[in-house]
Amino acid sequence: MLPLAVTMGEPAGIGPDIALMAWRDRAEHRLPPFYVIGDPELMEARAARLGIGVPVVQVLPEETVETFAFALPVVAVEGAAADRPGEPSPETAGLVIEAIRAGVEHIRSHRARAIITNPIAKSVLAAAGFSHPGHTEFLGELSRPFRVGPVRPVMLIWSEALAVVPVTIHIPLAEVAERLTRNLIVETGAVVAHDLRTRFGIAAPRLAICGLNPHAGENGLLGREDEEIVAPAVAELNRIGIAATGPHPADTLFHPEARKGYDVALGMYHDQVLVPVKTLAFDEGVNVTLGLPFLRTSPDHGTAFSLAGTGHARPSSLIHSILLAGRLTGAQAFQTTMP
Ligand SMILES: NC(=O)C1=CN([C@@H]2O[C@H](COP(=O)(O)OP(=O)(O)OC[C@H]3O[C@@H](n4cnc5c(N)ncnc54)[C@H](O)[C@@H]3O)[C@@H](O)[C@H]2O)C=CC1
Numbered sequence: 001m002l003p004l005a006v007t008m009g010e011p012a013g014i015g016p017d018i019a020l021m022a023w024r025d026r027a028e029h030r031l032p033p034f035y036v037i038g039d040p041e042l043m044e045a046r047a048a049r050l051g052i053g054v055p056v057v058q059v060l061p062e063e064t065v066e067t068f069a070f071a072l073p074v075v076a077v078e079g080a081a082a083d084r085p086g087e088p089s090p091e092t093a094g095l096v097i098e099a100i101r102a103g104v105e106h107i108r109s110h111r112a113r114a115i116i117t118n119p120i121a122k123s124v125l126a127a128a129g130f131s132h133p134g135h136t137e138f139l140g141e142l143s144r145p146f147r148v149g150p151v152r153p154v155m156l157i158w159s160e161a162l163a164v165v166p167v168t169i170h171i172p173l174a175e176v177a178e179r180l181t182r183n184l185i186v187e188t189g190a191v192v193a194h195d196l197r198t199r200f201g202i203a204a205p206r207l208a209i210c211g212l213n214p215h216a217g218e219n220g221l222l223g224r225e226d227e228e229i230v231a232p233a234v235a236e237l238n239r240i241g242i243a244a245t246g247p248h249p250a251d252t253l254f255h256p257e258a259r260k261g262y263d264v265a266l267g268m269y270h271d272q273v274l275v276p277v278k279t280l281a282f283d284e285g286v287n288v289t290l291g292l293p294f295l296r297t298s299p300d301h302g303t304a305f306s307l308a309g310t311g312h313a314r315p316s317s318l319i320h321s322i323l324l325a326g327r328l329t330g331a332q333a334f335q336t337t338m339p
């Protein structure tokens with residue numbers, strides 16, 4: 001049985017805490033076997049700080065499944081981090097990045113079935129010279145060794161209540177209008193429709209496309225992008241056989257009645273769609289990167305520095321990320337007689 005690879009994430013954040021808690025709660029949630037990639041000493045120190053009785057064992061990737069029964073398996077990568085919750089440092093950037101790289105390599109070499117990433121602090125990595133604004137973009141680059149041709153990584157935040165995709169992702173709001181194009185919307189919509197069919201088993205996915213402007217532009221009175229960019233993109237998506245509607249005014253797309261009309265809402269910028277999904281499903285939301293030759297999931301939240309090492313972080317979104325990665329890759333729940 002191939003395990004799931006979970007990266008440790010930002011060492012000063014809650015990633016180590018929630019990974020330990022997820023292992024502690026593995027039987028209750030029937031989690032498939034997983035292991036952490038990161039610094040075993042940091043994981044051990046955080047477990048001791050939290051006092052939650054989670055044994056940590058450093059292992060090789062081949063030894064993770066058998067270890068999962070009695071301890072949290074941790075595969076080491078180059079680099080180390082002191083246990084300083086809430087005090088991030090660019091000095092640990094190499095370790096954080098290496099863990100992501102190793103997780104993808106473990107999938108490529110058939111040692112892991114999918115990668116689940118714990119949160120990184122984007123500005124801390126940027127201060128160390130990391131050129132990607134987030135995992136989503138970095139994972140696109142890490143897809144190259146899979147030799148699958150061009151990759152367009154797309155961010156999906158998935159929950160039972162609502163699934164959303166931001167068409168532009170990690171860019172300043174001031175740049176959204178100039179970087180929004182008909183092709184970007186069409187290519188994103190095509191990746192979404194393809195992966196909802198192939199990964200999520202939704203035979204004919206229904207896409208609702210938000211307008212960019214208030215009232216979707218109000219016939220040009222409140223901005224021209226909806227008529228000139230979004231509406232032609234919706235027409236093109238329909239022409240290529242994808243059930244897309246819009247541009248919809250975003251302010252009325254997320255109430256319960258409206259949500260029955262689509263499988264996923266595409267927003268034109270990050271907060272347009274992440275605000276509603278995190279409001280409705282903060283503890284259940286899972287970030288899934290579509291368009292990759294492998295599966296990546298992640299909690300929908302960030303590093304929550306003020307909670308790191310306190311025991312107050314909730315592992316719920318990580319647990320949903322592990323369960324969804326397992327479900328989408330056909331993993332079996334771990335069979336255990338342990339409490
Ligand atoms: N996938 C990733 O790597 C992500 C990374 N981030 C990074 O996280 C850092 C902090 O971002 P923020 O905007 O402050 O968002 P955040 O999600 O870390 O925190 C927002 C609020 O939610 C609370 N919170 C978050 N996760 C929680 C949990 N598991 N249990 C209980 N409460 C929780 C925090 O205490 C805070 O009040 C930034 O550097 C950002 O780049 C943010 C989102 C995703």
Ligand SMILES: NCC(=O)COP(=O)(O)O
Binds near residue numbers: 137274
């Ligand atoms: N707000 C979600 C987010 O920024 C996650 O980014 P990524 O690291 O998954 O690309």
